[in-house]
Amino acid sequence: MAPAAGSIGAGNDEVKNMAGAARGYVVVSTEECKGCGLCVESCPPHCLKLGTELNRYGAHPVHYTGRDCTGCGICFYCCPEPGAITVYRVKAKPKPVAVTGGEYAPAL
């Protein structure tokens, strides 16, 4: 599986943390995951990987590596199973009342 263009770092060991502490994390329902690998391919910071063990239905389920998730949600939209992936993201800090008048740019 070729790493997508613009991937961060050369090898998994040296993956840079994209945003200091991870901004999000992913919970995979391992029994619902069919191991298609689309999320692994799609994840921009490459923070998902297929497991080596088999689940009850004979698929290698996906795991979150525990690092670098930005909570972007791409994996959720690529995944064909309705409930296999749940994405968490750091709660937005309470916005300062419009002092500057600038618009808050959402993460996605």
Add this chain to the structure above:
Amino acid sequence: MEAKSTISVDEAEIQTDASTPAVNAGEYEVIHSKSPVFYDLYTRKTELQHQTHYCPGCGHGVVHKLIAEAIEELGLQDKTIIVSPVGCSVFAYYYFDVGNVQVAHGRAPAAATGLKRACPDKVVISYQGDGDLAAIGTAEIIHAANRGEKIAVFFVNNAIYGMTGGQMAPTTLVGQKSTTSPFGRRPGNEGFPIHMAELLAALEAPAYIERVALSDNKNIMKARRAIRKALEIQKNGSGFSFVEILSPCPTIWGKDPVEARRWVLEKMIPAFPLNVFRDRVPEIPSMEVPQRSVEEVLELAAKPEGQNASVQKHAHHFKDVKIKIAGFGGQGVLLLGQLLIEMGMREGLEVSWLPSYGPEMRSGSAHCHVCLSKERIGSPLVSRPDVLVAMNEFSLRKFAPEVVSGGLVLYNSESLPPDFVAPGIQVIPIPAAEMADRLGSTKAANIVMMGALLEETECLDARTALSVLEDKVKKVDLLEVDRQALAAGRLFIDNNAHVGAVSQPDGFA
């Protein structure tokens, strides 16, 4: 609408990823999770109730999620009806917790049309694959789009028949191998792939047509916007929306899910260019038709002379009367039946009229079935008539044996055929054609028969007959002939009581 399964997988058994890092849950919030538009468990099978039946990497699951998200965000869950097709997505109704209908192959737009017209406040989604929409259902989708039905059609195009095992579809790419195009699709033999979005964009009525693809992250997000937009359009009642979604089919294409997705990007998108083909509110001129009440249509509205008042006065001494009227085409056989039911309606009876045309409309044999009843009529078919009006000898011989014992036959002739025997029924020959001819028009023979029928059976009031004739016959001179014919028929029965009746061996009549 919650489906609770009795045979459920223990939810506790469904493990989540054990490697989830320890995080302070308070700092995080769920931003994407299973939509409440999906059922908690899918009860199609006794096990695997937490998984869809789609293959790993199938595009249907993604499209389902995008539709569910749009329904949830637009708050349409309680007013959405999804019409599932035939194909891999046939079981969509096991997944979406909304109204569901599953219809015959290719007919989803037709069913959706009916649903939307009957329930205009509902959001109706037709979910179809390429075999369903572009092959067997081509006519349905084109006409639904042409009528500008206010439905949303999601067309999942994977360039192959998936469910049946990989036969060539109308959308199969040139050169693409399938079980029915083993050397690749040859346009000279099997034609070119059909571009449904472009085809429908040639029509005037659709409001929104877009082609999207599930080929990569960017395109999936575009598909998400397109699906949401299609539902918004329907929510606003703007018109017909159509989203074609190029979707991977890893199993049938013989590729792993990631390769299949790349194949969509590299092979399908060049053949099926992504574009917004239509995005506007269609201008469909509304042409109002006058709305009339049932009473008005049936001309039962109050008449100045109180003609309907006589209706209630007439006492019907029967429970029901079944009449068969038969003769040559052109003798007014069917018209006589229509006049009788019109009279029955005006007298407040339940009526039915069932025509049966002979092979020729003119000079062929025709007959009709008439039922007059005080109760609701179960079947309009008259197989055992109480009264037979036979306008020719052929009809007499054919239908007289069907008449119930003690029934009546009115026969259009001066006398019965010499060899004709009909035990147990009363047969009255009436020279209706000659009488009508003398009155000025042979065409009025059926009215002579009607007069005789009313006088003999007293099933309906002759005054009702007159009022019906006055409304139905527009020519003044013809109306006069009819009036005289009606009177002549009644008079004939009065004057010839029992004269024309045939004494039968059993002593009847």
